[in-house]
Amino acid sequence: MPLTPVLTQRFAAERSWTLETYERLDGYAALRQALAMTPDELVALVKDSGLRGRGGAGFPTGMKWSFIPQPKPGETPTGPAAAPKYLVVNADEGEPGTCKDVPLMMADPHSLIEGVAIAAYAIRSHFAVIYVRGEAVHAHRRLVAAVQEAYAAGYLGTDVLGSGWDVELVVHAGAGAYICGEETALLESLEGYRGQPRLKPPFPAVAGLYGSPTVINNVETLATVPYVVRGGAEWFKRFGPEKSPGPKIYSLSGRVVHPGQYEAPMGTTMRELLAMAGGVRPGHRLKFWTPGGSSTPYFTPEHLDVPLDFDSVGKAGSMLGTTALMVFDETDSIVEATLRFTEFYAHESCGKCTPCREGTSWLVQVLERLVHGQGKATDLDLLTDIADNILGRSFCALGDGATSCIASSMKYFRDDYVALLPPDEQVRLGRSLRLEPVAAVPVGAMA
Amino acid sequence: MTALGSSREAEATTGLDAGPTAHVADLPPLTAQTEAEARELMARYPQPRSALLPMLHLVQSVQGYVSPEGVGFCARLLGLTKAEIGAVATFYTMFKRHPTGEHLVSVCTNTLCAVLGGKRIYDALSADLGVGHDQTTADGTITLEHAECLAACDHAPVVTVDYEFYDQQDVESARALVTALRMGEKPPPTRGAPLTDFRGVSRQLAGLSQHADAAAAQAAVDGPSAGVPTLVGVRLAAERGETAPPYDTPEPEPAPAPDVPTAGTTGETPAEQAADTAVAAAGNPAERAGAEQHHPDTPEPAGRQPAERGAEGTDRPATQGQAGSGTSVEREV
Numbered sequence A: 001m002p003l004t005p006v007l008t009q010r011f012a013a014e015r016s017w018t019l020e021t022y023e024r025l026d027g028y029a030a031l032r033q034a035l036a037m038t039p040d041e042l043v044a045l046v047k048d049s050g051l052r053g054r055g056g057a058g059f060p061t062g063m064k065w066s067f068i069p070q071p072k073p074g075e076t077p078t079g080p081a082a083a084p085k086y087l088v089v090n091a092d093e094g095e096p097g098t099c100k101d102v103p104l105m106m107a108d109p110h111s112l113i114e115g116v117a118i119a120a121y122a123i124r125s126h127f128a129v130i131y132v133r134g135e136a137v138h139a140h141r142r143l144v145a146a147v148q149e150a151y152a153a154g155y156l157g158t159d160v161l162g163s164g165w166d167v168e169l170v171v172h173a174g175a176g177a178y179i180c181g182e183e184t185a186l187l188e189s190l191e192g193y194r195g196q197p198r199l200k201p202p203f204p205a206v207a208g209l210y211g212s213p214t215v216i217n218n219v220e221t222l223a224t225v226p227y228v229v230r231g232g233a234e235w236f237k238r239f240g241p242e243k244s245p246g247p248k249i250y251s252l253s254g255r256v257v258h259p260g261q262y263e264a265p266m267g268t269t270m271r272e273l274l275a276m277a278g279g280v281r282p283g284h285r286l287k288f289w290t291p292g293g294s295s296t297p298y299f300t301p302e303h304l305d306v307p308l309d310f311d312s313v314g315k316a317g318s319m320l321g322t323t324a325l326m327v328f329d330e331t332d333s334i335v336e337a338t339l340r341f342t343e344f345y346a347h348e349s350c351g352k353c354t355p356c357r358e359g360t361s362w363l364v365q366v367l368e369r370l371v372h373g374q375g376k377a378t379d380l381d382l383l384t385d386i387a388d389n390i391l392g393r394s395f396c397a398l399g400d401g402a403t404s405c406i407a408s409s410m411k412y413f414r415d416d417y418v419a420l421l422p423p424d425e426q427v428r429l430g431r432s433l434r435l436e437p438v439a440a441v442p443v444g445a446m447a
Numbered sequence B: 001m002t003a004l005g006s007s008r009e010a011e012a013t014t015g016l017d018a019g020p021t022a023h024v025a026d027l028p029p030l031t032a033q034t035e036a037e038a039r040e041l042m043a044r045y046p047q048p049r050s051a052l053l054p055m056l057h058l059v060q061s062v063q064g065y066v067s068p069e070g071v072g073f074c075a076r077l078l079g080l081t082k083a084e085i086g087a088v089a090t091f092y093t094m095f096k097r098h099p100t101g102e103h104l105v106s107v108c109t110n111t112l113c114a115v116l117g118g119k120r121i122y123d124a125l126s127a128d129l130g131v132g133h134d135q136t137t138a139d140g141t142i143t144l145e146h147a148e149c150l151a152a153c154d155h156a157p158v159v160t161v162d163y164e165f166y167d168q169q170d171v172e173s174a175r176a177l178v179t180a181l182r183m184g185e186k187p188p189p190t191r192g193a194p195l196t197d198f199r200g201v202s203r204q205l206a207g208l209s210q211h212a213d214a215a216a217a218q219a220a221v222d223g224p225s226a227g228v229p230t231l232v233g234v235r236l237a238a239e240r241g242e243t244a245p246p247y248d249t250p251e252p253e254p255a256p257a258p259d260v261p262t263a264g265t266t267g268e269t270p271a272e273q274a275a276d277t278a279v280a281a282a283g284n285p286a287e288r289a290g291a292e293q294h295h296p297d298t299p300e301p302a303g304r305q306p307a308e309r310g311a312e313g314t315d316r317p318a319t320q321g322q323a324g325s326g327t328s329v330e331r332e333v
Ligand SMILES: Cc1cc2nc3c(=O)[nH]c(=O)nc-3n(C[C@H](O)[C@H](O)[C@H](O)COP(=O)(O)O)c2cc1C
Pocket: A052, A053, A054, A055, A056, A057, A058, A059, A061, A064, A090, A091, A092, A093, A094, A095, A178, A179, A180, A181, A182, A183, A184, A216, A217, A218, A219, A221, A222, A396, A397, A398
């Protein structure tokens, strides 16, 4: 598949972050178009386009918007339909490997703001917040400046472009907590509490920010919306598979020659992307990679031709997540990588539920002794057991995500764990040190 | 205002550092102006408590950490207990429990950066500075920490100073950076605003303007953002002549204003529509081609060569490329 810069099309433009550049390059045309439509027409358009959330779970965006209870014509609204509606942008980008939203907000903040304005209008909201990860200070700074420009130009504030509709947009900085990317934890944090997830249901669409109906969308999701409006649903579906369409920013990092952001249709394969990125560094071979960040099960060279869209990656045993393609070669230890990821989850566990809080720390202990050559034969099964007890028993998806690297590394690279055991423990396991070269393909040879 | 005193009891109440008094003694006070600013933050949200995180950033912008006085300040303004404020502050890693040095140096040691050298960088800096995680040098210039993934893995390994990015570092470059900081210099970040200090940037995070004069504020916003990895895909697309499919025609006309007849009913001629579409399609390849033309190291985007670090990690090439990109536009379109 070819590269198809849509969201990234302005990245190289002169002073791409300014209103002047944005307007010159078709900026805010979609908002004008949207305001000429009814909110319901907009929701229907986004539904028809097949756009799915880019925050990791791939939930259909139009459907999410349609869940917001709205007053029925001719009736006096009660309950959630009568409450104010809120739009919250999840700009907390913290999933290890993920690095798409921060560059987008730095290079083209107005595309996000335009998407926010359109989405807020579609769900009949008058108050929106962009919750930006605190460490992303330059993105925060650019957003604040862009929001000011947008207010001054009449794209935000009272009576937007003469439409009679008002919207306020606040840029809010987080303070360093991965769990605040989880949507209900984000709401807690935004209300001024510790960022601990809430029980669902009720879902945010009914009881979200301040107990009112709330849509939470990822940065890339909302930045895509203006193009859906401009191009239409049929145009949008021309990118990639029917059930998972659209242009997508793929972020390659690690052992590749040219790491960075590559925007291509959904369903592009890792083989194609690696070729664009110049392949794995010379003289080395791909060993393992993640399709969508550290919470998605590892893939191996045998998965190079899996189309990277939500459904195909799911079928192949992992998750598309955030299309954070971290690439590791044969010099990288999968057990050490897994230890580092697990330390991350143990550190970021919010402590609310026992399986995750205790389980992740226990995993770290076991992995540490394995990495230090002090593992026991029983540790391999122990790791699997602990992971099984976290998965599906955790209060939120952080706990589940923490088990992905354990289960998938065990599945594809069990020998790498065995090789770390002291010789007598290997004997106990009924195996001898047998270090076969792990399956690998010469990536450089494929372009 | 009553700050919690430096006592065991205070520490137990808030979970925050109630000492050491030596540092605390010369803390700038939270003034009436600070209070006015905090109230401004509270007024931005439907419910004032939503301003708590911004207010804690504000406290840090004055005092360099969440001091007992700052806890009391937030509690009083929001009508909460100090324990409630402390419980929130201690949850977030960016809220510091001890006075922070002039600069906060964060080294990413999550897996991707660690594999590419981040762990070595952290260990080297820690040894050089004689401090560990979340500790401050005796001269008060640097607080060191190891950080989790900073959403910059394509620029790995990364170090941030006051949250501005120094991309593709190695042990030597990071050492040079920290040495310069300790000598009072402020080396420009690869991506980010000209350095100020930890307190300055905390004002930005609070949601308040950090710079008194407009020129400095603009310079901060204009600080470089797009490194080679950010642009590698768009440059490759330009080089190969690959683009997204053009919008479907007839293109819906953007309604100039909602009080004007809506899209599809204005009877714009097909020729006009086609012209619009052509302009829309041409705009961006032109930008890209322009950037391309003045870029000696593309089409092969330079990888991780140290020489590139300073010059490449800026938006300047694209900027220069703007002028006189006419010919390449034609070639491109
Ligand atoms: C631990 C955890 C961290 C998350 N971090 C983020 C994040 O940083 N950004 C994001 O957009 N979604 C994140 N999510 C997903 C959100 O909960 C939510 O599904 C998403 O923001 C919805 O947006 P979308 O429908 O546009 O994809 C995270 C989920 C979990 C469980």
